[in-house]
Amino acid sequence: MNVSDSEKVATVLEAEGYQLTDAEESADIFIFNTCSVREKAEHKLFTRIGQVRRDHSEERAMIGVMGCVAQLEGETLLKRAPGIDFVIGTKAVARISGAIENAARRRQPQIDLGEREDDYDWSVSPLQRHSPYVAFVPIIEGCNKFCTYCIVPFSRGREKSLPAAQILKYILDLKAEGIREVHLIGQNVNSYRPKTDAGLENHRGATPFSRLLRAVAATGIERIKFTTSFPRDFHPDIVDAIDEHENLCNWVHLPVQSGSNRILKAMRRGHDVDNYRRRIDKIRSSPREISLTTDLIVGFPGETDEDFEETMKLAEYCRFDSAYYFKYSPRPGTPAHELVDDVSPTVKKERCIELDRILRKSQRRSLESQVGRVRQVLVEGLSSRSDKVLNGHTTCHKIVNFEGPADCLGKIADVRITECKTNTLFGRII
Ligand code: SF4
Known part of the structure; x- marks a missing residue:
């Protein structure tokens, strides 16, 4: 979500005549896009602000803070880190140029933590996308789940789904522009519930999200990925939709956080191990060989050896293709x-x-199972080590490196996987 917000801010500022620069020494304005999921990120922000103040003390560059920390801290930020010129909340990104101008004109810090405009336009300028071939498409923002360890419902607000018709139009525009792959994004994409049916009338499905998936598949865009999914709202019909449409990619990211029912309850996740396993069984039964990834928290308050043993058992059962795990650290405000x-x-x-x-073992097994097979890889870039080596993602979101001509960039290439090392696959274009 944060990368998508950065792209949007860059788009808004580009339209106002600002230019993005990688050269810190010549920048007139620094904008820090912040994440508040972990406390460390906040400390990093204050260190970076101090650095900019020191390095630019003479020419006095402007400093702004956006993102979740901006939304949560608001005015407090100005006291904690003097020298900030503007603070833009998570829903105020479209008004950032006004905040910059007012801060410069009035020589006073500006704070905008207000709501998003009803007609907010999520589209991003091609120049500001993280990739010329892949685009993020926000479909829902905020979260209503209130897991006990998480700050997101406070920093991003309640769930708000974007109108399906607007999403579909944006995807058709992206397709016309040459985008090959879209990522439908949101804190919990499968909790998608738009106010009206507009755009979904001709698409069946057990939930609004599975109807949206079928509607997006019908646009004919070549590849569709979506993240993140919430286990309780993960209806089996999502897997049926993936089975029906080849352009719905075979990758599901379904964070479980713990394998102990006692801990899941303390986390207020709203699902238990059995419901999660049922979802995994459905995903694993798909002929599409859906790749499954997850997030886990280790050492939540009260986690005993037995609870952790349950997490290990669940990880063995699920055979995750890859997983992120974090040591629990308390987040103020949760x-x-x-x-x-x-x-x-x-x-x-x-x-x-x-x-x-355990996770490495299942990841290794998953990567090794790819060796000898031909995979469709969207060629996204050149390796940092050699300009003869290209890389990209498979439909199941695995990274592949292979030798090939630079004119393959942006194309979908058939690559035979020849080798796997740590987290990466290597192959030969065919
Ligand atoms: S569902 Fe995700 S974003 Fe929402 S509160 Fe839980 S962990 Fe946070």
């Missing part, structure tokens, strides 16, 4: 912050090592 963080750092570390062993 209900879990009130709990005693009673799993010692040493135990958290030991559990991470054990979990890593």
Whole structure:
């Protein structure tokens, strides 16, 4: 979501005549897009602001903060880090140029934490996209789930789904522009519930999200990925939609966080291990060989050896193709912050090592299973090590490196996988 917000801000500023620069020394304005999921990110922000102030003390560059930390801290930020010129909340990005102008004219810090305009336009200028071939398409923002460890419902607000007709039009525009792959994004994409049916009338499905998937598939855009999914709202019909439409990619990111029912309840996740396993069984039964990835938290308050054992068992059962795991750290402002963080750092570390062993094993197995097979790779870039080596993603979101001519960039190439190393596949174009 943050990359998508950065692209949008760059688009808004480009339209106002601003230019993006990679050269820090010549920048007149610094905008920090912040994440508040982990506390460390906030500390980093204050360090970076201090650095900019020191390096630009003479010419006095302007400094702005946007994103979740801006939304949560608002005016407090100005006290914690003097020298900030503007603070833009998560829904105020379209008004950023006004904040910059007012801060410059009035020589006073500006704060805008207001709501998004009803007719907010998510489209991004081609020049500001992270890739010329792949585009993010936000479909829902905010979150209503209130997991006890998470700050997102407070920083991003309640779930708000974008109108399907607007999403579909945007995707058709992207297709016409030459975009090959779209990523439907949101905190919980499968909680998608637009106010009206407009755009979905001709598409069946058990939930608005699976109807949207079928509607997006019908646009004919070549590849569609979506992230993140929330287990409780993950209806089996999503897998049926993937089975029916080849352009719906065979990759599902379904964070589970823990394999212990006791801990899932304390996290207020709204699902238990059995419901999660049923979803996994459905995903694994697909003939599309859907790749499955997840997120896990290690050492949530009260997590015993037995609870952690349950997480290990679930990880073995699910055979995740890849997983991110984090040591729990309390986040101020969340209900879990009130709990005693009673799993010692040493135990958290030991559990991470054990979990890593299981996850690496399943990731390795998943990568090895690709060797010898032909995969369609969207060629997205050149390797940083050699301009003869290209790289890109498969439909199941695995990275592949292979030798090939630069004119393959932006095309979908058939690549035979010849080798796998750590997290990466290597192949030969055919
Ligand atoms: S579902 Fe839970 S973890 Fe995900 S954004 Fe919402 S509150 Fe946070």
